[in-house]
Amino acid sequence: MTVSAPGVGTDVTGLDSYRDRVALQQPTWPDAGALAAATAELAAAAPLVVPSAADHVRDRLAAVTRGEAFLLQGGDCAESFAEASVERVRNKVRTILQMAVVLTYGASMPVVKMGRMAGQYAKPRSSDTETRDGVTLPAYRGDMVNAFEFSEASRIPDPQRLVQAYRISGATLNVVRALTEGGFADLRRVHEWNQGFMQNPAYARYESTAAEIDRAIRFMDACGADFDALRTVEFFVAHEALLLDYERALSRVDPRTGAAYDTSGHFLWIGERTRQLDGAHVEFLSRVANPIGVKLGPTTAPDDALRLMDRLNPDGVAGRLTFVARMGAGKVREALPALVEAVRRDGRPVVWVTDPMHGNTITSDSGYKTRRFGDVLDEVAGFFEVHRAHGTVPGGLHVELTGDDVTEVLGGSEEIDDAGLARRYETLVDPRLNHQQSLEMAFQVAEMLRV
Numbered sequence: 547m548t549v550s551a552p553g554v555g556t557d558v559t560g561l562d563s564y565r566d567r568v569a570l571q572q573p574t575w576p577d578a579g580a581l582a583a584a585t586a587e588l589a590a591a592a593p594l595v596v597p598s599a600a601d602h603v604r605d606r607l608a609a610v611t612r613g614e615a616f617l618l619q620g621g622d623c624a625e626s627f628a629e630a631s632v633e634r635v636r637n638k639v640r641t642i643l644q645m646a647v648v649l650t651y652g653a654s655m656p657v658v659k660m661g662r663m664a665g666q667y668a669k670p671r672s673s674d675t676e677t678r679d680g681v682t683l684p685a686y687r688g689d690m691v692n693a694f695e696f697s698e699a700s701r702i703p704d705p706q707r708l709v710q711a712y713r714i715s716g717a718t719l720n721v722v723r724a725l726t727e728g729g730f731a732d733l734r735r736v737h738e739w740n741q742g743f744m745q746n747p748a749y750a751r752y753e754s755t756a757a758e759i760d761r762a763i764r765f766m767d768a769c770g771a772d773f774d775a776l777r778t779v780e781f782f783v784a785h786e787a788l789l790l791d792y793e794r795a796l797s798r799v800d801p802r803t804g805a806a807y808d809t810s811g812h813f814l815w816i817g818e819r820t821r822q823l824d825g826a827h828v829e830f831l832s833r834v835a836n837p838i839g840v841k842l843g844p845t846t847a848p849d850d851a852l853r854l855m856d857r858l859n860p861d862g863v864a865g866r867l868t869f870v871a872r873m874g875a876g877k878v879r880e881a882l883p884a885l886v887e888a889v890r891r892d893g894r895p896v897v898w899v900t901d902p903m904h905g906n907t908i909t910s911d912s913g914y915k916t917r918r919f920g921d922v923l924d925e926v927a928g929f930f931e932v933h934r935a936h937g938t939v940p941g942g943l944h945v946e947l948t949g950d951d952v953t954e955v956l957g958g959s960e961e962i963d964d965a966g967l968a969r970r971y972e973t974l975v976d977p978r979l980n981h982q983q984s985l986e987m988a989f990q991v992a993e994m995l996r997v
């Protein structure tokens with residue numbers, strides 16, 4: 547089979563069909579020649595993930611649809627080039643591993659671990675521009691597009707940033723692999739970190755769950771469990787497939803099967819703002835074989851969900867399609883049931899995940915974009931209630947988090963208040979749970995999973 551170069555000749559795989567559709571939320575690149583040079587460089591570059599690994603993730607997600615595994619997706623709203631340091635990546639991976647141990651216990655199921663990492667560099671925005679002190683500039687759209695700094699030069703989209711994002715994603719993946727394959731993920735070690743977290747009296751309410759996990763691990767030990775076999779874990783990477791110039795340039799045909807894969811990450815998702823049925827994002831992801839997700843906000847109609855299934859997973863391949871519901875704590879109990887019921891009746895399997903962040907964004911009195919920890923947990927509770935009522939599988943959790951001690955989300959047992967937000971508010975776009983809030987969430991969700 548001959549395959550044409552990107553954008554040249556016959557579109558054998560259909561990977562270029564999206565070009566005839568409307569793509570929302572794309573940057574206005576000022577120099578077409580510079581964009582072509584950058585995408586040509588990416589098209590010739592090595593894949594970040596290989597097709598067989600994406601297939602493997604799809605199989606893991608198929609287990610989630612059967613209620614035999616639980617999915618945990620977490621990471622920054624927007625990764626930044628400056629924070630791709632070993633330390634920051636390690637803290638994020640550590641946080642996700644710690645949460646996963648608690649959730650594994652709560653669910654009595656394997657947890658599929660996936661970072662919003664190694665590619666989460668492009669952001670959709672509500673407005674094309676940002677105004678500060680009477681000065682209006684193009685909005686920041688992620689490090690893959692322009693720089694956060696509020697100056698005219700920084701905000702001009704630069705296609706070389708696509709190449710930089712690819713290189714930094716490769717370096718991030720390398721660190722993630724070294725950590726998760728090199729003993730950092732050892733169950734005994736992760737358990738010790740969780741015991742360290744429990745030293746803080748603020749978390750006394752989780753003591754009984756923590757003690758049960760400790761007993762379970764001692765029981766495994768007494769039974770002669772092979773802890774050395776638990777020194778490594780599978781860890782996958784995911785991001786929003788927003789910038790189609792980047793995603794297309796990193797897509798490759800798998801010589802084993804002739805199928806196309808987007809090799810920029812294991813799992814890609816379509817955001818709430820770009821999920822139009824006839825839009826470019828749905829068209830593009832319909833052509834790649836990776837496991838994919840779609841965010842569904844509170845205005846989604848049951849028919850929209852069914853049509854997305856027709857477009858993205860017509861044959862009902864288990865693990866291919868994940869719906870990430872991001873309704874808001876006040877809406878999830880009204881908005882989600884009709885969707886869940888329509889999908890259940892249809893019969894084609896879908897992984898249902900809750901994103902309890904994006905429907906709960908508020909502006910604090912002092913002007914910070916933030917979320918309340920209580921709202922976040924309430925949306926997760928609502929998600930579980932809806933699935934229990936319908937006999938369907940609540941398959942996972944999608945959260946914005948960091949492994950550091952930032953102060954971006956209000957509340958939690960350490961009671962971050964409006965004045966406290968200023969202490970360490972570092973996010974470039976949306977507020978993230980900090981390390982402690984993330985673990986606290988895991989303990990609370992573990993309690994919900996076991997009832």
Ligand SMILES: O=C[C@H](O)[C@H](O)COP(=O)(O)O
Binds near residue numbers: 623670671672673975
């Ligand atoms: O993560 C996503 C944000 O919610 C999205 O980019 C919109 O943010 P904005 O309203 O600040 O533009």
Ligand SMILES: C=C(OP(=O)(O)O)C(=O)O
Binds near residue numbers: 670904
């Ligand atoms: C933009 C995001 O979410 P949504 O598409 O759900 O608004 C996000 O995940 O950062």
Ligand SMILES: [Mn+2]
Binds near residue numbers: 904946976
């Ligand atoms: Mn976000």
